[in-house]
Every structure is written in C-alpha cells, then in structure tokens.
Amino acid sequence: xxxxxxxxxxxxxxxxxxxxxxxxxxxxxxxxxxxxxxxxxxxxxxxxxxxxxxxxxxxxxxxxxxxxxxxxxxxxxxxxxxxxxxxxxxxxxxxxxxxxxxxxxxxxxxxxxxxxxxxxxxxxxxxxxxxxxxxxxxxxxxxxxxxxxxxxxxxxxxxxxxxxxxxxxxxxxxxxxxxxxxxxxxxxxxxxxxxxxxxxxxxxxxxxxxxxxxxxxxxxxxxxxxxxxxxxxxxxxxxxxxxxxxxxxxx
Amino acid sequence: xxxxxxxxxxxxxxxxxxxxxxxxxxxxxxxxxxxxxxxxxxxxxxxxxxxxxxxxxxxxxxxxxxxxxxxxxxxxxxxxxxxxxxxxxxxxxxxxxxxxxxxxxxxxxxxxxxxxxxxxxxxxxxxxxxxxxxxxxxxxxxxxxxxxxxxxxxxxxxxxxxxxxxxxxxxxxxxxxxxxxxxxxxxxxxxxxxxxxxxxxxxxxxxxxxxxxxxxxxxxxxxxxxxxxxxxxxxxxxxxxxxxxxxxxxxxxxxxxxxxxxxxxxxxxxxxxxxxxxxxxxxxxxxxxxxxxxx
Numbered sequence: 001x002x003x004x005x006x007x008x009x010x011x012x013x014x015x016x017x018x019x020x021x022x023x024x025x026x027x028x029x030x031x032x033x034x035x036x037x038x039x040x041x042x043x044x045x046x047x048x049x050x051x052x053x054x055x056x057x058x059x060x061x062x063x064x065x066x067x068x069x070x071x072x073x074x075x076x077x078x079x080x081x082x083x084x085x086x087x088x089x090x091x092x093x094x095x096x097x098x099x100x101x102x103x104x105x106x107x108x109x110x111x112x113x114x115x116x117x118x119x120x121x122x123x124x125x126x127x128x129x130x131x132x133x134x135x136x137x138x139x140x141x142x143x144x145x146x147x148x149x150x151x152x153x154x155x156x157x158x159x160x161x162x163x164x165x166x167x168x169x170x171x172x173x174x175x176x177x178x179x180x181x182x183x184x185x186x187x188x189x190x191x192x193x194x195x196x197x198x199x200x201x202x203x204x205x206x207x208x209x210x211x212x213x214x215x216x217x218x219x220x221x222x223x224x225x226x227x228x229x230x231x232x233x234x235x236x237x238x239x240x241x242x243x244x245x246x247x248x249x250x251x
Numbered sequence: 252x253x254x255x256x257x258x259x260x261x262x263x264x265x266x267x268x269x270x271x272x273x274x275x276x277x278x279x280x281x282x283x284x285x286x287x288x289x290x291x292x293x294x295x296x297x298x299x300x301x302x303x304x305x306x307x308x309x310x311x312x313x314x315x316x317x318x319x320x321x322x323x324x325x326x327x328x329x330x331x332x333x334x335x336x337x338x339x340x341x342x343x344x345x346x347x348x349x350x351x352x353x354x355x356x357x358x359x360x361x362x363x364x365x366x367x368x369x370x371x372x373x374x375x376x377x378x379x380x381x382x383x384x385x386x387x388x389x390x391x392x393x394x395x396x397x398x399x400x401x402x403x404x405x406x407x408x409x410x411x412x413x414x415x416x417x418x419x420x421x422x423x424x425x426x427x428x429x430x431x432x433x434x435x436x437x438x439x440x441x442x443x444x445x446x447x448x449x450x451x452x453x454x455x456x457x458x459x460x461x462x463x464x465x466x467x468x469x470x471x472x473x474x475x476x477x478x479x480x481x482x483x484x485x486x487x488x489x490x491x492x493x494x495x496x497x498x499x500x501x502x503x504x505x506x507x508x509x510x511x512x513x514x515x516x517x518x519x520x521x522x523x524x525x526x527x528x529x530x531x532x533x534x535x536x537x538x539x540x541x542x543x544x545x546x
Contacts, residue, residue, distance in 0.1 A: 052418045074420025080412060089284060089411050090466045099408050103419040107405050135466045155419070 003066035004029055005159045005190030006051065011060035013043070013050040019058050020046040023214045028192065028207070030158065031185045035205035036194040037225075039237050039248070042212040044194035048161045051192065052078055065159055074103050077157030081164050082144040087137035093147050094132040097122050100154035115154075122150035125183070127176050142173025149177060153184065160184065162193040166200055178204055198225055198248075255491040260378050267380045267444045268483030268507065270388045271437075274395045275453040276461075276476025278437050280468055281430055283458035284410045289341060290329060290431070291454040293348035294438050295447045297325040300355035302372050302442060307358065315387055318442050322435030325351070330428040375446030375504040377487075384443060391440040395433055402429045407468065445504040452508045453479060460515040463522035482511035 006028040014020040021043030028034050036044045049055040051064055053073040064072035077100075100122070101115045123129045126146040128139075136144060145165060152160055162181075166174050181204065185191055195201050201208050201221060208224040210216040210233040217224045217233070234248050255261050282291050298318045305317020325347065332343035359369050399406075408416040409426045417423050434454070441450040457475030465471055486507030493501040 054414070054417055074418070076418070078415060078418035080414055084414070085412055086284075090462065090468050090471060091407070091411055092467070095407075096411070099412070099415065099419070102404060102408055102416075102421070105404070108401050137466075151415075 004063070005032070005065060006034075006192070007061075007063040009061045011050075011062050012058040013046050013055055014058055015046070015055055017056070017058065020055075021211060021213060021215070024060070024209075024211075025215065026209060026218060028159075028190050030188045030190050032207060033181065033185050033191045033205045034193070034207045034209060035201035035221075036192065036209050036211060037196075037198065037201050037233075038211040039234055042233075044211065045163055047211065048078075048163055048192065048194060051076055051159070051161055075157065075159070077152040077155050077160040079145075079148045079152045079160070079162040079165055081167055082141055082148065083168060085136075085144075087144075089137065091136050092132070093123070093128065093134050093136055093139065094119060096136050096147050097132075097150045097154055100151040103155055118154040118156075119150075122154040123147075125153060126150045126180055140170065140173070142169040145169050146173055146176055146180075149180060153180070157189065159190045159192070162191070164194055164196065166195060166197055174200075198230075201225065252488065255488060255495075260380070261487060261491065263380045263382070263385060264377045264444075264487055264503065265483055266385055267377065267388060268487070269480055270385070270392045271441050271444070271453060272476045272479035272483065274392045274437055274440065275479050276457050276474070277399055277472035278395065278433060279454050279456070279458035279475050280461075280471045281406055281410065282434070282454050283462060283471075284468075285430070287430075287434070288451075288455050290344055291434055291438075292451050293329065293344045294322065294325055294431075294434055295442075295451045295454075296348045296355075297351035298322045298435070298438050298442055299372060299447045300351050300358060302447065303355050303358040303368075306368070306372075307362070314443055315439070318439040319436075321351070322439045323432060326428065326431035326435040330424065330431050333427070334424055371446070372442075373446045373448045374502060375442070375444050375449060377444050377504045377507070380444055388440050388444075391436055395436050395440070398429070398433050398436075402426070402433070406430055445507070449504050449508045452511060456508075456511050456515050460511075460518050463515075463518040463525070478511065478514050482514060483507050485510040 004027050006026060008024045008026040011024040012019045012022040013024070024047065026034070036047060038044055046055050050057055050062065051069060053069040057069060062069055065075050097119045098111065098115065101111065101118060105111065105115070120129065120132070123132055126149055128143060128146055128150065131139060131143065136147065139147065149165070165177055169177065178200070181191055202225055205221055207218065208221045209218045210224055210229055212233045212235065217229045230248065237248055256265055282288060298321045301317040301319070301321020302314050303317070305313035305315065308317070328347060329344060332347065359372065362368055405416070405421055405426045406429070408419070408421060409423055413423055416426070437454060438447075438450055441453055445453065457478050458471055460478055461471040461474035465474060486509065487503055489510070490501040490503040490506040493499040
C-alpha cells in the first residue's frame, strides 16, 4: 500500500508556539488536487509552510509523503507568489528553472545533460520555451508565475504546493497554469494550492478546504463551496445582498 | 602612463589592487543582490578592533591575524543575530558595528602614536604594501574564489528566493554564514592596503556600477573586477602625478576609491537609458479581487 501524499490529523500550525490555524484534518492521495480557501490571514500560507517544514506543527499528527514534515523537507515542490521575488535580480529564465534541479545537484555538482533537457522540457510544458534566455524580471507577472511552475515541475515532486498561483496573472497564463496542473495530477502528483478565486477552486479542485483560523469544512467543491459554509468561514467578511446573493468582502 | 609603475612600491600597490579586484568583482555582486551594503559596512568596522589588538600585540605582522579573528567572529555573530529575523538585520548589525568600533578606538587611543595609527588603520597604506603582504592577499584571494565557486549555486538560489531554497532542502542559515565569512575574508584581505573605511567601497560600488550596464550575474562580476582594476590604475596614477609633479599630497587609497565612484557616476546615465527602454517590467497591481460574488 502506498502512503498518502499528505495526512494531517487534528493538526495545529503556527509560529514560535503561537497557533495560527487549528483543527486541520486532511488526507490527500496521489494525483488529487486540493484548494485552500479562506480570507487574508486565514492561515493558508502557514499551512503550506507547515507542509514544507517551515512553520511549526504544534499539535496533532502531520505526515508528508510518509514522513514527518521536517524529514520530508526538500521532497515537496513549492511555487511561491511571483511578487515575493526580486524582479530586478539579474537571472535568466533558464537559470530560474534550473533551480528546480538544485535539490538533486546540491551545492556544487555540475549540471548534467539530463538536467538541461528537463529544463527545456519544463519551459516547453508551460509554453515559454522561446523565453529561456530572457531575464526573469522582463517577463509579465503571469509568465513569471509559469516560469516558477516550470521550476517546480523539473524537480519532479510527488507533492506540489502553490501559494496563490493565480494572483496578478493574465487570462492566457491562468489557462496555461490550469492545463499544466491538470497534466501533473493526471501523472500522479498531488497538488495543494491556496486561492481567493472560488471559480478556479470549483473548476480545478477535487477537494476544497475552507479555513479561517480553524478548519471549517473539507470535501468536494459541491459540498464545501456553499453559501452556508462560506458564510461561516468568512464571518463578517460575508455580506448578504437583498436579492439572496452573497458577497465576500476582503478587508 | 606606465612609467610610475616601474617604481617597485607603485608596482606592488597596483598588484595588490589587481588581487583585490579579482575578489571584489564577484563578491560585490552578492553584496549588491542581497542588499548587504550595511552588513559589509559593519564588517569593516568590526574588523577594526581586531586590527588594533593584532597591532598592539605583534606590530604590523599581527594586523593580519587580528583582522582574521575579528572578521570570522563577526561573521558568526551577525549570522546568528539576524537568524529567524528575531532582531531586524539593521538593528542587530548597528549594535555590533558601533560596539566593536568603539572598542577599537578605545584600544588605539591607549597608544602614544594615536593619530597616525588611527589614520593608517582607517584609510590604509597602499604604497607600503610588502611582498609578504602581496603573498598573503593572493592566498586569501584564492580561498575566497574557491569559496565563491563552491557556494555560488546555493548563494544565488538563496538570494533570489530564500523560501524556495529552504523548501528545496537548502539550509539558509549555513548559506548566510558562508557568505558572511567570505565577506569577512575580503575585508581582511583589503584592510591593510585600503583601510577599514574605504574597503566598503570595494564591496559595494563594483557591482552597483556594473549592474547599470548588464543584467547578467557573470558579466557583472567580471565587469566589476575590471572597474576596480581600472580605478586602481587611475587612482594610483593621479596620486603619483599630484605628489611628484605638483607636490600635492593625495592619499592613494582615497584616490582609488574616488576613481571607482567616478566610474559609477559615469555609468549612471546608461542605467537611466536602459530603464527608459523598460528593462524590468513592474509587477501589475494584484488582481486579487476584494469582492467575490458567491451566487
């Protein structure tokens, strides 16, 4: 029996002993796509970082790829938000994607033909093969996000985490990212992505986890992305309109 | 134009600058990219008490060992203090910097030749570089280049994306220590020739100037080294002409740094021109929709 990509039971996560998010019960199998949905400050990033071994699991049992998060460090792929990176940094698109191979190569082992081939294939997959020699910072926000996705792909992770992959991304890039994510999960990679975009969550995810300080619901999009559950999760940020519709207002 | 450099002490000064150029070009790229200008400044100041202690204990020969010990110690302390961002980089650095510099001043003020000692420690003695000093600088330069070569990949990854590097299993704390030690070694290599104050220029200006003409790391490193060498030649020549032909005393290390800054200023318009052509695309305002219609 293969172990689940992720199994969290009664987990609290946080920093320096202070919990940010409590009561997390999740199980994700190979090839499944999980969307983390919740308002700003809900704990989405903290949860993602806990999987990477970069925030603390304060209680409960956390298991990533069959190990503790600390022991699984380096095994899960990670796609950061583009705007957390220095656009002025003098590095080419190809160099950024090659960083995905650094886990295997370590500090100084030279790149092999297989690494260069993987980088070329990764860029091909996200539709940016013609930009390999461009400087990273000269690309649009959406293209940069695709480059970071290509970087994650070439590491060939069994579990991939994406922090708000659709923020500041144009429609063409969003379409490309969604297509690649579907291909990855079809090939057996488990995906966890945080998003504000409920339409994307409904369309892309097999599982949706609603969080805001604690886990409010987890299940198929049809069961979780309901007015009742969202109202519970977003609390004051959910405003009912007179015609029976509801608006989620971010602070 | 090469005649002054047939005089042995001028040739040794230029050779020393050439060695420093080879290391300062690539190292300054990381100082620039990591925005470590202030940390470099701190290192130059904290090496100061080490220089003084070494000098008091063993004369000029002790300066090297004193600087080395103080530099390595600072590298470790700064790495630990800034770890986990419990103290902001700037505050921690400033505390270490001012404390160590004050200790240096107190120590040097105990000596009778206070003013001349202080001047030579702060501004260096480029024209009295000895053969032995050159050899020591060469050995340090080799160690630094090997350290950079071994660490380049991790350093670049960590500089560009610290969270990504950490997620990929790289130990960011060790990478930071690696760079801080390299910085300390550069300061130790340069401190006797250009002094603790001016060495910071060699760590910051080359890459900052090179960045104005190129967007590639390797080119920045080579160009930065070239700029330091050119500034060394220009500065030494000007100070030679000023003192020999015009009897104006112009400290050579300061002349070298001024030449370097001049190159920086000359390259500024290139950057402005490149920026106007839109070399870097600013990230558009986030599309994160504040209002999400549910149904």
